[in-house]
Amino acid sequence: MQENPIRLDSSDEEGTPSPRRAPPTQAVDLSSNPEAGVVCETSGIARKLAVTANDLVRLEPGSFLNDTIIDFYLRHVQDRLSSATLSRCYFYSTFFYSKLREKRGGEIPVGTRLKPGATAAECQALRNYHKVQKWTKDVDVFEKDFLFIPVHHALHWSLMIVCHPGCSYLSNAATGPTPCILHLDSMQHGHKSAEAAHRIRSYLEAEYSNRVGRVVKQDNFCDCGLFLCAYAEYFARYLPPYIHAREAYEVAYEYKKTNRDLFEGTPACYPGRLTEHWFRPENAGALRLHIQKLILQLIVEQNDLCLGLGSPHPLWKAVDPRACSAHAALEQIAELEQVEKYMGPEEWLEHAGIQKLLRQEKLDAGTSEAFPGTQEQRRPLPTASERQDVEGRGKGAGSQKAVPASALGRPPVKLPRIETASFFTPKAPASRPARSSSTVSDSSEEAGPSSGGRWRGGSAVTSPVQPSPEIMPIGGLSHPPLNPGVKVYARKQRSSADTAQLFPGRGVRVGTAEDAARPSGFAAQVMVDCTEFLRNP
Amino acid sequence: MSDTGEDSKANIKPEGASDPNVLSIKVKDQLGGEVVFKVKKSTKFEKILNAFCQKKAVAISEVRFVFDGTRINPSMTPEDMEMEDGDTVRR
Numbered sequence: 001m002q003e004n005p006i007r008l009d010s011s012d013e014e015g016t017p018s019p020r021r022a023p024p025t026q027a028v029d030l031s032s033n034p035e036a037g038v039v040c041e042t043s044g045i046a047r048k049l050a051v052t053a054n055d056l057v058r059l060e061p062g063s064f065l066n067d068t069i070i071d072f073y074l075r076h077v078q079d080r081l082s083s084a085t086l087s088r089c090y091f092y093s094t095f096f097y098s099k100l101r102e103k104r105g106g107e108i109p110v111g112t113r114l115k116p117g118a119t120a121a122e123c124q125a126l127r128n129y130h131k132v133q134k135w136t137k138d139v140d141v142f143e144k145d146f147l148f149i150p151v152h153h154a155l156h157w158s159l160m161i162v163c164h165p166g167c168s169y170l171s172n173a174a175t176g177p178t179p180c181i182l183h184l185d186s187m188q189h190g191h192k193s194a195e196a197a198h199r200i201r202s203y204l205e206a207e208y209s210n211r212v213g214r215v216v217k218q219d220n221f222c223d224c225g226l227f228l229c230a231y232a233e234y235f236a237r238y239l240p241p242y243i244h245a246r247e248a249y250e251v252a253y254e255y256k257k258t259n260r261d262l263f264e265g266t267p268a269c270y271p272g273r274l275t276e277h278w279f280r281p282e283n284a285g286a287l288r289l290h291i292q293k294l295i296l297q298l299i300v301e302q303n304d305l306c307l308g309l310g311s312p313h314p315l316w317k318a319v320d321p322r323a324c325s326a327h328a329a330l331e332q333i334a335e336l337e338q339v340e341k342y343m344g345p346e347e348w349l350e351h352a353g354i355q356k357l358l359r360q361e362k363l364d365a366g367t368s369e370a371f372p373g374t375q376e377q378r379r380p381l382p383t384a385s386e387r388q389d390v391e392g393r394g395k396g397a398g399s400q401k402a403v404p405a406s407a408l409g410r411p412p413v414k415l416p417r418i419e420t421a422s423f424f425t426p427k428a429p430a431s432r433p434a435r436s437s438s439t440v441s442d443s444s445e446e447a448g449p450s451s452g453g454r455w456r457g458g459s460a461v462t463s464p465v466q467p468s469p470e471i472m473p474i475g476g477l478s479h480p481p482l483n484p485g486v487k488v489y490a491r492k493q494r495s496s497a498d499t500a501q502l503f504p505g506r507g508v509r510v511g512t513a514e515d516a517a518r519p520s521g522f523a524a525q526v527m528v529d530c531t532e533f534l535r536n537p
Numbered sequence: 538m539s540d541t542g543e544d545s546k547a548n549i550k551p552e553g554a555s556d557p558n559v560l561s562i563k564v565k566d567q568l569g570g571e572v573v574f575k576v577k578k579s580t581k582f583e584k585i586l587n588a589f590c591q592k593k594a595v596a597i598s599e600v601r602f603v604f605d606g607t608r609i610n611p612s613m614t615p616e617d618m619e620m621e622d623g624d625t626v627r628r
Contacts (some may be wrong), residue, residue: 022582047611054598067601071608093606105567 024083049075051295059292065225067094070150070157073229073291075234085239088145091232092135097151097160099132100199106131125202132203140202142166145177146239148232151196157224158185159231160196163243165204182274186227187216192251193310215252216278223285230284237345238270259359270345271352277359281351283343290342293333300326560615564589564602576615583611 055068074091081089106127108114114123141147147162161184164177181200183193217229240262251262255275263269272278343351558578558625562585565571572592574585582602586609590597604618 048613049608050610050612052598093603095601095603096606132606137605219612481542 001253048422051298056292056295059295060290061288062222064155064222065157065229067152069291069308070094070225070228072295073287074148074232075149076294077229077233079257081236085236088239089148089236090136090139090141090144090146091148092150094150094152096132096135097149097153097196098114099197100125100128100203101153102131125199129203145242148236149200150228151183151191153191153196156187156190157228158183158187158191158196159228160184160200161235162200162204163245174243175247176205178245180243180245180248182243184228184274186216186224186229186231188217190224215274215283216276216284218284219281220285223281223288226284226287228278230287234270234273234278234345234348238268238273238349240270240273241268251275257363259356261356270349270467271356277355279343279345279348280449282340283348286337286340286342289333289340293330293337296326296330296333300330396445554601560620562615562620564592579614579618581612581614582609586611 049068049072051068051072055072056068058064058066058069071094078086078089078091103124108123108126108130112126114126118126141418142165144166145164147165148161149162151158151160161182162179163182164179167177167179181197183191183196185191185193215231216227218224243262247262251260251273254260255272255277261269261271262273359480559575562574562576562580563571564574564585570593574588576585586597586602590600598628604620607618609618
């Protein structure tokens with residue numbers, strides 16, 4: 001639909017305002033003009049973001065966050081990163097995933113060879129790719145270590161972190177970076193990881209997906225956007241040197257038994273990272289106030305309303321009524337923050353360490369099942385009295401959690417949550433080795449011998465549920481039997497010919513002879529040299 | 538759960554023009570409709586976006602405008618965004 005160009009030049013000098021437009025000076029008047037443009041800036045012209053009073057309303061208790069607030073906080077997180085850390089990360093905008101998800105629109109450039117018999121979905125995926133192709137023209141995402149992708153769909157927010165997209169896939173390595181996708185979803189049945197990962201993967205043509213299923217979860221219906229922000233901040237502020245897919249998986253699923261962290265014993269260790277003990281759920285709730293405060297402070301700064309926060313000039317309120325609303329709101333927030341204040345990753349670090357120690361004490365005192373490797377030193381199962389003791393404390397922690405966060409002062413150290421059910425599942429120890437070996441044997445041929453031993457004992461506690469046929473175990477991984485209710489998805493194997501036809505000339509490397517020599521689990525993997533993808537589009 | 542409050546997005550497409558200081562900028566919406574604006578490089582986007590929203594009868598707070606994946610700030614100009622003659626953006 002082509003129309004005649006509309007000329008705007010004639011009225012340029014006069015600057016006749018349209019009725020909808022509001023001069024920027026009215027920006028702070030929060031009540032009367034909700035559409036006023038309140039501009040809160042971070043550095044760099046291209047990264048400027050306008051936050052309006054309409055967006056501020058989204059931070060009221062119980063309301064859903066919108067894309068502007070998420071973008072704002074992600075930029076705030078980026079601003080606080082050191083340049084070295086920032087250079088390892090890339091944050092996509094909140095629209096990115098929605099673009100990849102679109103069901104229509106877009107075009108495929110002339111001359112693109114399509115795979116014969118490509119489905120409509122595959123063609124649309126290619127169109128969607130060309131919609132966002134230029135978004136990353138100034139950055140080579142395959143030189144980055146971590147790509148942060150906010151996912152929005154069906155009124156819910158979650159975060160995907162693509163780790164090491166430029167690394168080649170060498171799953172035999174017991175440690176070191178492997179390409180994988182972490183999906184951090186704060187809701188139990190939130191987004192479908194497999195679908196989301198598939199879209200990201202067909203964008204990246206990366207090879208590998210992993211779901212970390214047990215991160216901190218939200219305990220209400222409205223905080224998912226805040227959890228996204230908190231995940232991103234906690235992950236980025238203490239950026240891990242690398243993510244190894246199997247290690248991350250193991251830590252997340254075995255944490256309450258082993259209490260072992262990623263990079264345990266090194267300076268890179270952050271207690272509870274990528275597990276349900278990463279931060280407290282109430283903390284993400286308190287992020288609401290924190291973002292409100294940040295935005296209000298920017299409003300005050302950028303509109304020259306600042307006469308000293310906390311002790312405003314006595315005359316000043318009378319002079320500028322606009323400032324009243326901003327400062328009154330700030331004072332109110334300061335009051336509320338005395339009850340529950342957001343703790344960033346730096347402030348939380350010490351508490352996290354203490355909690356970890358407490359959990360360790362519990363583990364040492366309660367059961368030795370957590371350390372399957374030391375079977376000789378295994379103590380007898382806890383007596384009934386011991387069990388009651390620990391369960392009682394566990395219940396105490398649970399009931400404490402049930403009290404709304406706003407009614408509680410911040411407890412200095414919260415009791416660790418004990419999930420008694422999994423600790424004391426009444427299973428005969430004698431049957432354990434046989435069962436674990438049978439469940440692991442299916443996939444143990446794919447894994448190196450070094451990885452097998454650590455898994456078996458820990459896996460015995462969980463019930464031996466086999467994945468249903470359409471859910472494949474993660475390729476090349478020997479993982480413990482799945483807990484009921486936890487699904488692990490892996491990529492459906494796609495042949496290299498398909499990839500080459502769908503994305504012609506994108507540096508697709510078919511598996512080499514060395515790959516073929518590996519056990520059968522690996523030979524089917526398509527090797528895609530991601531570093532050349534997108535660099536020579 | 539959450540909500541973006543986003544109804545439609547639009548891409549902005551600068552195209553070649555005879556005067557180096559004048560750009561024609563295409564604003565596309567999600568349904569494929571587009572409106573072409575001829576503007577100076579120093580014109581603020583606010584003006585363009587307001588005109589577009591009036592034409593399409595939508596509230597400006599309910600739409601987001603994106604150029605090359607970057608959100609467009611109403612107080613910026615095509616010059617700030619480094620839009621150039623002959624620069625084309627695909628949806």
